[in-house]
Every structure is written in structure tokens, then in C-alpha cells.
Amino acid sequence: MLGTLGLFGGLFTAWWALLWWVLPVSWQTISPSALLMLHLLPPIGIGAAWHSWRWWQARKEQAATAAAAESAEAERAAQRAAARDKHYQQLAARQQTLPCRGVWAHVLATRDEPSWLHELPDGCFWQTQLPDEIDDDLSWPDALAHQLVSLLSEVYALAPGAAWLPHLYEAHPEIEGREQLEIYRRAQQSTAEGQLFDEPHEADCRFLPGSGAIAERVQQVLQQNPHWPGVLICAVDSPYIAQQALDEWDEPSEAQIELARWEGAPGQASIALLFLRDMLPEPQTTDSGAPQSAVDPYTPYWEKQATYGDERWGRVPTSWQSSLYELPVVGLLCPAQEGELSEKSVMQASRQVQHLLAEALLDAALRDYPFSSEDAEPAKDCAEQIAWLVHNSGDADVGGTRLAALSTALHYFGISLNPIDEASNSVRDWGNVGCCRGLLHSALVLTHSARLQAPAVLGHFATERITISVGKPTEVNA
Known part of the structure; x- marks a missing residue:
């Protein structure tokens, strides 16, 4: 208000001074009304023009400010949307699961057989052996080969196409690498020859690279070998045979006794898990529904070599692709979380296990x-669906801290399973299975999740370390 008065006061004063003292105006020739207009209209017009210009400038600045604010808000919204998309992309990447098409396990029962062996789901094949059924006269390498032949015979009988998949083996730390592969190759080749396949077969056996959780290692292998349609993961070991080879008069040392308390009595196991890629093409068939290469049984083998169909099936002949394609998904292995474990304090160990379990539940979309x-979906917090625990905490007199830490972490997330009655302690049930421990745990998780149609959690203990992962049935992931 004062500014406007000052503006008009200044304009009138300046105009009148200019009009009276500077401009040559003849006042006698101007009418009173024109004289009045001459004194009033120019200052008023200049003031009005000034105010109009100021108003226009203010509106322009206001529009620029609003545009800048809208642009900044749009940029923030775009950044937020990009951050949200990145968040869920990373979440989807870490929640990728590995479907398993078959579980085969031959294990030595060091105690009474678990009751769940009578409730095996489709796609899971377990056989238990007794010590009396094992030939003690076999050397350790021959015993491993014998185990592998028995295991692969069962695999090839159910899924003949698996014979043409790459076989990846867990490395045994006490046998030289080339010697191991030669043992496995001969056993694999002799098993395939015993199946009397018409198609030529050449064993493809290698070591499973890396260490740690099976799911990540298999996914990495499939990423590095895009021409493979799938893999058969195998592990064979027999600490029982190795123990029998020792002098029966030798007393076990204190270190051996302590190891048995943590790892279990010497056992024996041969495990195989079958994994196929997602979205494999359907095998080509004739109008009669039979595979193309199975139409003419008199086709010479050198002509059958060209009947492999889609290249995504790799070396698997067309006649046996359906034996793999029709295998149902037994269960899903989720990514694992590994970390340190301090067993000096139950509380500290519980916190460490709780952190890893939280990440593992997130990886399993539980x-x-x-x-x-705003994006929260409480329905996705479903960790309480977990119905079974698999672990190797050790024998009852040494594994208390480990089991207590697991139980506390499970209880924190509302998982109300009984860690004794609703759990598999591989140390007590199957003893020391050597290099088969990791694959045995994966087989147990897949079997129990399929049997119960509910997720199962795995706690794999090592020296001052623990790995936690989850296995799920296919329905949970749907």
C-alpha cells in the first residue's frame, strides 16, 4: 500500500515538474478539462503500466517456479519408480529357484530307519542299506564304483535320457582328481552299456565346480554352459568301507572319537539329483505319438546320430527326450545364505542364525x-508355513548350542515346528557320509518339502560357519 502511494506520488511530482518547468506548454490555449487530463492521465497510465508489468513478471516467475517444481517432482517420481523397479528386479533375481526333477539316494542306515521313508513322494527314490549288505572285501575305489553303478542303474531305468546329460560329481578330497574321474567314467559307461541303448553313448563326467550350497553352483554351471539341457549331480562316498579297511585292532584316537561326535558314525551314501532347464522344447513326435527316432527300429546307429531334434536338448537323443521332459518337478531349491557362527554363546549364535534365516526366508519369497x-503385503509373510528342519548339528551331547540357535531363530519368525520330532539330524540318522553331506542335505530338503507340501529349512553347519537355505514344493511357488 505505501509502495503504491509512493510510486504514484513520485510519478505525479515528476510529471508535474516536467510539465510546468521543462515542457513548453501554453496554458492559455488549453481548456480546463484538457488541462486536468494532462495533469492526471500520464502519471496514472505510467503507474498502471508499471503495475501491469510487475504483475506479468510475477506471473511469469510463478509459472517458472511451478514448472520447476513439477519437473523436480516428475524427476523425483521417475527416480522413485526406477528405484522401485530396481528393488523388485534385484528381489526377483535373488529369489530365483532351481527346480529339481528327481532325487535318488542310497544310504547306509546307522540307526533305525526314519518313519518318513514309508511316505516318499513321487520323484523321490530312497534305498537304505544295512552293514551286513555291504561287501567288505571290496577296495575303497571298487566300492565307490559299485555304489555308483547301482545308483545310476536306477536313474537310467526311470529316466533313460539322463545317460546323455553331463554328470557332475562332488570331488573326494582323498582321491586324486584324474583317478576319481576315471572311476566315475568307467562306472557311468558300464551302466549305460548295461541298459542296452540303441544310440551311441559316451560318458561325460566332470567335477561340480565351486563349494558351498548346491543351488548356486548348479545355476552357475548352467549359465556357463548354455548348450546343456540339464545336469545330473552325483556324490558317492563310503567312510564305512574306509573304516573297515583299517586294522581292526587299532584303537580310535581321541580326534577320531571327537569327529564321530560331530560328524556321526562312519556311513555310506550315493546321491543323485536331476536338474533340467526351464522352457525346454517339447520333444518332436510323429502322428502316432511316438518319438521320431523311435519309428524305425532298424535304422542304423550312424543315421540315428543325426536324430537329436532341437539343439536345446544337447546330446540327448530324440527317442529319450520325453523320458526327461515328462518328469515332474519334485521341488525347488532356493538360494542359500552363508555366514560365520560363534558357538561360544547361544545368544550370539542365535543372533547370527536369525540374520541368515531372515535373508534365506527373503530368498525363498516367504x-x-x-x-x-505403501507396497507392503502382509500376506507374503508366510514363514510359518515351514514344516520341517534338516540339519547336521551333531550328536546330542555336542550339538546343543547349534540346535538351540536354530530353534530360537525359527521361533523368532513364528515357525512353530518341533526341532526334535519335526526335523532330520543327518548326523544321527545317516552318520558321516563324507563328501555326500551337502547333496544329502539337498535331497532331504527336497524330499520333505514334497512329502509335506510345505517348505523345509536347511541348516548346514561347518567349522565356525553355517549355511541356511529353504526348499519348497512347486505349489508354494505358484
Whole structure:
């Protein structure tokens, strides 16, 4: 208000001074009304023009400010949307699961057979052996080969196409690498020849690279070998045979006794897990429904070599592709979380296990992890669905801290399973299975999740370390 008065006061004063003292105006020739207009209209017009210009400038600045604010808000919204998309992309990447098409396990029962062996689901094949059924006269390498032949015979009988898949073996630390592969190759080749396949077969056996959880290692192998349609993961070991080879008069040392308390009595196991890629093409068939290469049984083998169909099936002949394609998914292995474990304090160990379990539940899509509170979906917090625990905490007199840490972490997330009655302690049930321990745990998780149609959690203990992962049935992932 004062500014406007000052503006008009200044304009009138300056104009009148200019009009009276500077401009040559003849006042006698101007009418009173024109004289009045001459004194009033120019200052008023200049003031009005000034105010109009100021108003226009203010509106322009206001529009620029609003445009800048809208642009900044749009940029923030775009950044937020990009961050949200990145968050859920990373979440989807870490929640990728590995479907398993078959579980085969031959194990030595060091105690009474678990009751769940009478409730095996489709796609899971377990056989238990007794010590009296094992030939003690076999050397250790011959015993491994014998185990592998028995295992692969069962695999090839159910899924003949698996004979043409790459076989990846867990490395045995006490046998030289080339010697191991030669043992496995001969056993694999003799098993395939015993099946009397018409198609030529050449054993493809290698070591499973890396260490740690099976799911990540298999996924990495499939990523590095895109021409493979799948893999058969195998592990064979027999600490029982190795123990029998020792002098029966030798007393076990204190270290051996302590190891048995943590790892279990010497056992024996041969495990195989079958994994195929997603979205494999359907095998080509004739109008009669039979595979193309099975139409003419008199086709010479050198002509059958060209009947492999889609290249995504790799070396698997067309006649046996359906034996793999029709295998149902037994269960899903989720990514694992590994970390340190301090066993000096139950509370500290519980916190460490709790952190790893939280990440493992997130990897298994059993825990909600929204980008913001607006995206929260409480229905995704379903960790309480877990119905079984697989672990190797050790014998009852040494594994208390480990089992207590697991139980506390499970209880924290509302998982109310009984860690004794609703759990498999591989140390007590199957003893020391050597290099088969990791594959045995994966086989147990897959079997129990398929049997119960509910997720199962795995706690794999090592020296001052623990790996936690989850296995799920296919319905949970749907």
C-alpha cells in the first residue's frame, strides 16, 4: 500500500515538474478539462503500466517456479519408480529357484530307519542299506564304483535320457582328481552299456565346480554352459568301507572319537539329483505319438546320430527326450545364505542364525520385503508355513548350542515346528557320509518339502560357519 502511494506520488511530482518547468506548454490555449487530463492521465497510465508489468513478471516467475517444481517432482517420481523397479528386479533375481526333477539316494542306515521313508513322494527314490549288505572285501575305489553303478542303474531305468546329460560329481578330497574321474567314467559307461541303448553313448563326467550350497553352483554351471539341457549331480562316498579297511585292532584316537561326535558314525551314501532347464522344447513326435527316432527300429546307429531334434536338448537323443521332459518337478531349491557362527554363546549364535534365516526366508519369497510401506503385503509373510528342519548339528551331547540357535531363530519368525520330532539330524540318522553331506542335505530338503507340501529349512553347519537355505514344493511357488 505505501509502495503504491509512493510510486504514484513520485510519478505525479515528476510529471508535474516536467510539465510546468521543462515542457513548453501554453496554458492559455488549453481548456480546463484538457488541462486536468494532462495533469492526471500520464502519471496514472505510467503507474498502471508499471503495475501491469510487475504483475506479468510475477506471473511469469510463478509459472517458472511451478514448472520447476513439477519437473523436480516428475524427476523425483521417475527416480522413485526406477528405484522401485530396481528393488523388485534385484528381489526377483535373488529369489530365483532351481527346480529339481528327481532325487535318488542310497544310504547306509546307522540307526533305525526314519518313519518318513514309508511316505516318499513321487520323484523321490530312497534305498537304505544295512552293514551286513555291504561287501567288505571290496577296495575303497571298487566300492565307490559299485555304489555308483547301482545308483545310476536306477536313474537310467526311470529316466533313460539322463545317460546323455553331463554328470557332475562332488570331488573326494582323498582321491586324486584324474583317478576319481576315471572311476566315475568307467562306472557311468558300464551302466549305460548295461541298459542296452540303441544310440551311441559316451560318458561325460566332470567335477561340480565351486563349494558351498548346491543351488548356486548348479545355476552357475548352467549359465556357463548354455548348450546343456540339464545336469545330473552325483556324490558317492563310503567312510564305512574306509573304516573297515583299517586294522581292526587299532584303537580310535581321541580326534577320531571327537569327529564321530560331530560328524556321526562312519556311513555310506550315493546321491543323485536331476536338474533340467526351464522352457525346454517339447520333444518332436510323429502322428502316432511316438518319438521320431523311435519309428524305425532298424535304422542304423550312424543315421540315428543325426536324430537329436532341437539343439536345446544337447546330446540327448530324440527317442529319450520325453523320458526327461515328462518328469515332474519334485521341488525347488532356493538360494542359500552363508555366514560365520560363534558357538561360544547361544545368544550370539542365535543372533547370527536369525540374520541368515531372515535373508534365506527373503530368498525363498516367504518374507515380505516392500520398497515402501505403501507396497507392503502382509500376506507374503508366510514363514510359518515351514514344516520341517534338516540339519547336521551333531550328536546330542555336542550339538546343543547349534540346535538351540536354530530353534530360537525359527521361533523368532513364528515357525512353530518341533526341532526334535519335526526335523532330520543327518548326523544321527545317516552318520558321516563324507563328501555326500551337502547333496544329502539337498535331497532331504527336497524330499520333505514334497512329502509335506510345505517348505523345509536347511541348516548346514561347518567349522565356525553355517549355511541356511529353504526348499519348497512347486505349489508354494505358484
